[in-house]
Amino acid sequence: MNWTTLVDVPTLKAHLDDPDWLVVDVRHQLSDTAYGERVYAEGHLPGAVFLHCDRDLSGPLTGQNGRHPLPDPAVLAERLGAVGIGPNTQVVVYDDAQGMIAGRVWWLLRWLGHTRVALLDGGLPAWLAAGEPLTQTVVTPQPRTLPLCLQSAWVSVDWVQSHLNDPAMRLVDARGPDRFRGENETIDPVGGHIPGAVNRFFKDNVLPDGRFKPADVLRAEWQAILAGAPADTVVHQCGSGVSACLNVLAMEVAGMPGSRLYAGSWSEWCADPARPVAR
Template identity: 50%
Template sequence: MAHTLLISPAELLQLQREHQRLMVFDCSFDLATPSHGAAMYLEEHIPGAVHADLDLNLSARHGAPGPSGVLVAGAADAPCSGGRHPLPNRERFAMWLSAVGFANDMQAVVYDRNGSTYCGRLWWMLKWMGHDAVAVLDGGLQAWKAAGGAVASGEEPAHFQTNFEIGEPLRRLVGADEVHQRLAHGGQTVVDARAGARYRGEVEPLDPVAGHIPGALNRPFTENLGPDGRFKPAAQLRAEWDGLLAGRDPAGVVHQCGSGVSAIPNLLAMEIAGYPPAALFAGSWSEWCSDPARPVERGG
């Protein structure tokens, strides 16, 4: 049976022992120093893991990934979202998946050492590509090591090229125009995953405008995790999210953050809590505030 939300270190070890069709992705990253992601991977990672870099592989920030998995500046395929970490074109992303040897019949396991901040991006993107068999390693590399899991260092051998086929999206992507249009019509609940001070507009270290989308609720993504870095139990998450939504229809939830990355732990937490999959505004605040015609709210 496929793992589609979370997987424990013990469950991953069992899959490895059973020689299941499996690919593990290390998504460790450092926003302040992007090159540190690759350095952390080379220092230690789960044996056999493929490194998935937020800037180079999971965003179209400098172009789109070509056949070798390297981003091609000026590629004709337009990104699928705006913001600081725009989603790459689905066809180009499929080329990267094929280049690293990922196939449609494989179980994907994604992890980082950043509280699931970055690996959630790949979890969501694979769902968006129509691939349901993808799970987040609960607790990340730290939990893996604590459970006695082995680590490796350096580069891993290259995998054989595959031909990953795109399926119907299993998660919904929305754009800034749709979010803007629905502000006046009700039925939409925007949930902002940024820290409270950024949400309220007291500070803004990354984007040119401070504040939030009018009417958005604030749920910092870190609130979904316990002290051990694992997601809180489903019942606890359900109670917390019920309190936040306060009777609002969960089907109308749209998740956002600064650039569409740290919103994913909120989206994932809602699913762990038993809610149906919610939509993602991948361009998030960095796209929203780029147009002065879009309204901005401060305080809260």
């Protein structure tokens, strides 16, 4: 069986010694970019490897392409292969931020064409709440070759700008409601949102304990947000193309596949003062 959205703690525990399974730790904080490596060294799930959101999961910054631009797919595939992800690997990814960073890995692997990837439902808190242990042992990955089969999973800033008033695009912003309104903006130099976007805070997809809401609940909530717009017209964005990936995943869990990501997101959009801003 392949897991392509979520995996619970008992299932992961039962497969920790499975050579075809790989656990990936992607804990990260925007305000402290050394946080992930530090807490990984202090304790992580048995057998887990570590990937860094900036170095491993993002491309070079130009000042115009957002805070977490997409990496070159060939470079990304090589890096993921180096930590042990091959064509038959079941990847389970986790963080301690309600899936905000883990969703990026899920989306990136699917973009490359690798569908055997799932989030640990509830992340690290769920693992600890179940009484499961952490370790400081760092494993030596068995390198594999991850083939590329790129999917049409994202859109460019030019595409978004050319579809601002087009029903072929239903733009959904995953940032918190205050930042969406242009209030309390402490990360990007400009506050506000892309005209026509609606707001779905990525944290609204999960329960208080960090596990995803049931599929039928998610489906009802997303249908209300989209107001009849087909799933394949939905384009997700956030501040830098990271937390929006969790909205893509939530729609998949809800049985509403086909949405895409505007990877550059608000940090790319607002880098050009000629682009319109709504508040």
